[in-house]
Amino acid sequence: MTRPGYVDRNRLQSWADTRLSQSEFPRLVRRLILETTPGLVELGMPAGDGVAAGDWDGSVRTTQATAWVPEGLSVWELSTNSSPNTKADEDYSKRTSTPDGTPTTDCTYVEAILRPWTARATWATGKRSGNVWKDVKCLGLDDIETWLEAAPITWAWLSEELGLSPYGIRTGVSWWRNWAAQTNPVLTPAVVLAGRAGCAKGLEDLLASSGSVITIAGASSEEVCAFIAATAVDLDAEGQGQMLARVAFVDDLTTWRQLSASPRPLILVPRTPELAGEIPAGTVHHFCVPVMSDGDSDITLPAVNASEVTAALKRAGIADSDKAVELGRLARRSLTGLRRNLAVKAALHRPAWAGVSPSRNVRSVLLAGAWRDNAEGDRSILEVLTGTDYESFREGVAGIADDPGDPLAIRTGPSWHLVSAVDAWMLVAPGLTYDDLKRLEAIVELVLAEGDPALDLPRDQRWKAAIDGKTRRYSEDLRRGLAQSLALLGMYGASVSLSGGASGSDFANYLVRRLLEWASADGSGRAWQSLADILPLLAEAGPDAFLEAVGAATAGDAPLLGTMFQDGAEESGISSGGTPHSTLLWARECVSWSPDH
Numbered sequence: 001m002t003r004p005g006y007v008d009r010n011r012l013q014s015w016a017d018t019r020l021s022q023s024e025f026p027r028l029v030r031r032l033i034l035e036t037t038p039g040l041v042e043l044g045m046p047a048g049d050g051v052a053a054g055d056w057d058g059s060v061r062t063t064q065a066t067a068w069v070p071e072g073l074s075v076w077e078l079s080t081n082s083s084p085n086t087k088a089d090e091d092y093s094k095r096t097s098t099p100d101g102t103p104t105t106d107c108t109y110v111e112a113i114l115r116p117w118t119a120r121a122t123w124a125t126g127k128r129s130g131n132v133w134k135d136v137k138c139l140g141l142d143d144i145e146t147w148l149e150a151a152p153i154t155w156a157w158l159s160e161e162l163g164l165s166p167y168g169i170r171t172g173v174s175w176w177r178n179w180a181a182q183t184n185p186v187l188t189p190a191v192v193l194a195g196r197a198g199c200a201k202g203l204e205d206l207l208a209s210s211g212s213v214i215t216i217a218g219a220s221s222e223e224v225c226a227f228i229a230a231t232a233v234d235l236d237a238e239g240q241g242q243m244l245a246r247v248a249f250v251d252d253l254t255t256w257r258q259l260s261a262s263p264r265p266l267i268l269v270p271r272t273p274e275l276a277g278e279i280p281a282g283t284v285h286h287f288c289v290p291v292m293s294d295g296d297s298d299i300t301l302p303a304v305n306a307s308e309v310t311a312a313l314k315r316a317g318i319a320d321s322d323k324a325v326e327l328g329r330l331a332r333r334s335l336t337g338l339r340r341n342l343a344v345k346a347a348l349h350r351p352a353w354a355g356v357s358p359s360r361n362v363r364s365v366l367l368a369g370a371w372r373d374n375a376e377g378d379r380s381i382l383e384v385l386t387g388t389d390y391e392s393f394r395e396g397v398a399g400i401a402d403d404p405g406d407p408l409a410i411r412t413g414p415s416w417h418l419v420s421a422v423d424a425w426m427l428v429a430p431g432l433t434y435d436d437l438k439r440l441e442a443i444v445e446l447v448l449a450e451g452d453p454a455l456d457l458p459r460d461q462r463w464k465a466a467i468d469g470k471t472r473r474y475s476e477d478l479r480r481g482l483a484q485s486l487a488l489l490g491m492y493g494a495s496v497s498l499s500g501g502a503s504g505s506d507f508a509n510y511l512v513r514r515l516l517e518w519a520s521a522d523g524s525g526r527a528w529q530s531l532a533d534i535l536p537l538l539a540e541a542g543p544d545a546f547l548e549a550v551g552a553a554t555a556g557d558a559p560l561l562g563t564m565f566q567d568g569a570e571e572s573g574i575s576s577g578g579t580p581h582s583t584l585l586w587a588r589e590c591v592s593w594s595p596d597h
Contacts, residue, residue: 003166005159005165005166005167006156007155007159007164009141009142011162012114012141012145012148013114013115015114016080016082016114016115017082021080022080023047023048023049024047024048024161026046026057026058027047028144029045029058029144030043030047031151031154031157031245032068032147032148032151032154033045034245034246035151035153035154035245036066036069036147036150037062038062038063038264039063039064040061040242041061042059042060042061043059043060043061044059044099045057045058045076046058056077056095057076057078058078059074059075059098060074060076061073061074062074067146067147067150068139070108070135070137072106072108073098074137075095075110076110076111077095077109077110078112079091079112079113079114080114080115081113081115082115084115084117084140088123092109095109096132104132104134105133107133107134108133108134108136108137109132109133109135109137110136110137110139111124111136111137112138112144113138113139113140113141114140114141115140116141117138117140117141120138120139120140121138123138124136124137151264152169152248152258152266153171153246153247153248153266156169156171157171157174160173167252167255168250168251168252168253168254168255169249170251171247171249172232172244172248172249173233175225175229176226176229176232179222179225179229181344182339182343182344183342184342184343184344185313185316185317185318187339188312188316189234189237190311190312191309191331191338192223192226192304192335193227193231194304194306194308194312194331195302195304195305195308196227196301199227199299199301199302200227200230200234202298202299203228203299204235204243206286206299207243207286211265211283211284211286212286213287213289214286214288214298215289215291215297215298216228216288216289216290216299216300217291217292217301218290218292218300219334219335219336219419219420219423220336220419220420223335223336224290224291224301225249225271225290226335228247228269231243232244232267246265246266246267247266247268247269248268249269250268250269250271251272251275253274253275253278256268256275260278262285264284265285265286266285267285267286267288268285268286268287268288269290270289292410292412292419304331305332306329309327309332309338310324310325310327313327333422334426336420337422337426340426351408351427353400353428354408354424354427354428356431357431360386360387361386361393362400362428363431363432363436364382364393365397365416365418366418366424366425366428366432367385367432367436367482367485369418369421369478369480369481369482369485370416370417370478370480370481370484371415371478372415372475372477373394373411373414374414375414375475375478376473377474377478378474378475378477378478381446381447381478384442385439385443397409407419415477418481421485422488425488425491425492426492429489429492429493429495429496430495430496432496432504437496437498437504440485440511441507441514444482444486445515445518446474447479448479448515448534449515449527450530451527453465453470453472455529479533480533480534480537483537484537486511486538486541487508487537487538489505489507490505490512490541490542491540493505493506508542509541509543510542510545511541512538512541512542512546513542515531516531516546516549519531520552525561525563525564526563528553528561529563532580532583532584533583535584535586535587536586536587536590539587539588539591546587547597550584564579564580564584565579
């Protein structure tokens with residue numbers, strides 16, 4: 001069967017003439033076995049520099065037979081010799097025992113030669129007549145071609161290795177190689193899997209079951225794909241190559257349908273929402289679907305572990321210890337940000353929405369951070385930021401939100417949020433203007449300095465605040481989005497210049513001071529309690545202003561912040577209403593992470 005971009009019989013025969021095929025043919029057969037053999041128990045088949053000299057080329061043990069691999073124990077001789085009958089006789093004559101001592105009468109002998117071998121059936125019949133082995137099988141060029149057609153991932157892999165481009169599909173090896181090589185140094189699986197060993201094991205366990213849909217949530221679709229590929233490459237390095245032999249990243253609908261119809265189990269990753277919407281029911285395949293919301297995902301990727309990334313980068317070639325530590329911290333905030341920092345060609349890694357002069361819509365999305373489509377209050381805030389009506393704004397951001405490769409923001413149900421807030425701030429913050437920050441100041445006072453109506457209810461009834469209509473005008477998404485923006489302005493605001501020599505970081509500290517002055521002006525403590533949900537972010541945004549306000553509010557015989565401690569021995573359980581002091585303590589802990597504080 002001929003398929004554009006794939007190796008055909010003629011190309012396969014030409015490859016057999018190369019010196020490389022002598023060491024790589026065993027790798028091809030090994031991948032074919034891994035992809036197509038159910039009940040595989042043992043597989044020993046060295047390739048490349050590991051090709052054995054003077055020993056069996058391979059041994060396989062399975063519980064089920066296929067058209068190419070016999071049931072039970074089989075021993076293999078592999079060759080690209082242009083005289084197949086002569087080579088097969090030579091191999092057969094020197095093999096009189098099995099590698100592990102199993103009686104030859106309990107083992108099948110397999111001779112596989114990557115050449116046209118028209119006399120192979122006659123050769124096998126003649127050897128069987130000696131009754132030395134349980135059975136004798138032989139495979140020639142045409143058998144290998146047929147085997148490839150039954151193993152679409154390995155077929156695509158060999159095609160990629162020989163410089164072809166199979167349409168609509170990237171194998172796990174190719175996807176990882178391309179993704180990792182875009183940085184200097186080349187990233188290793190240890191970087192992507194740092195602090196994620198549990199997630200990798202969880203994916204491995206899910207793939208061990210029958211076919212299913214596995215949703216994986218991460219900061220971006222690209223990061224989820226990197227996690228899947230890194231897990232497969234890491235397992236292959238440990239001698240467990242089945243995942244890597246079966247995983248493919250697909251971006252074409254026709255190719256997706258062809259692979260979905262394959263009778264042997266594959267691991268397919270859809271690269272577009274259209275493909276994810278065409279996952280068939282009741283198949284043998286595993287479908288690993290990247291998602292942005294972690295609400296109902298099977299696996300949620302945490303931020304990578306900074307110290308593990310630092311160690312991995314040192315092993316990858318970064319000799320400067322301080323630089324490795326700094327990059328490890330950056331990776332924890334944003335793996336995409338790390339890749340941009342190490343990019344071989346940085347311009348190729350800069351998304352279209354992060355131009356030298358980002359549009360007002362882009363800057364507005366950055367400042368809002370998150371919002372809800374169906375909240376009138378949120379819509380009014382976006383209109384203040386953008387200077388246009390909400391419907392026009394939403395149409396204007398459709399392009400940057402729908403970009404499957406590198407979107408700025410995505411929509412999940414009614415909620416919008418930045419794909420990677422840290423990465424977006426690193427890229428867009430230098431483009432913020434004085435007017436942007438003045439608009440931010442106005443909406444911060446509107447949204448964050450809004451009292452919590454739930455506090456009007458007794459503590460044991462606050463759980464039903466939404467039922468009683470005691471809710472804020474602005475959504476929790478927008479509140480946390482704006483508070484997160486303040487924190488990131490404090491972190492990356494040094495690149496934002498204001499009049500009088502002030503920076504964006506200074507402005508973030510100023511806004512936090514204004515908010516906490518508002519809170520401290522309420523002697524009942526309810527304003528501080530209304531800020532409880534975002535206090536850790538405010539502490540990150542303006543640590544100096546936060547510590548000053550906390551110091552003032554804890555002074556005296558009846559400190560204002562005493563109202564935050566509402567624990568009571570007589571109150572417990574789901575209806576107790578909780579106590580806001582826990583987030584106050586968390587906020588102080590966040591500040592204490594900094595050596596300056």
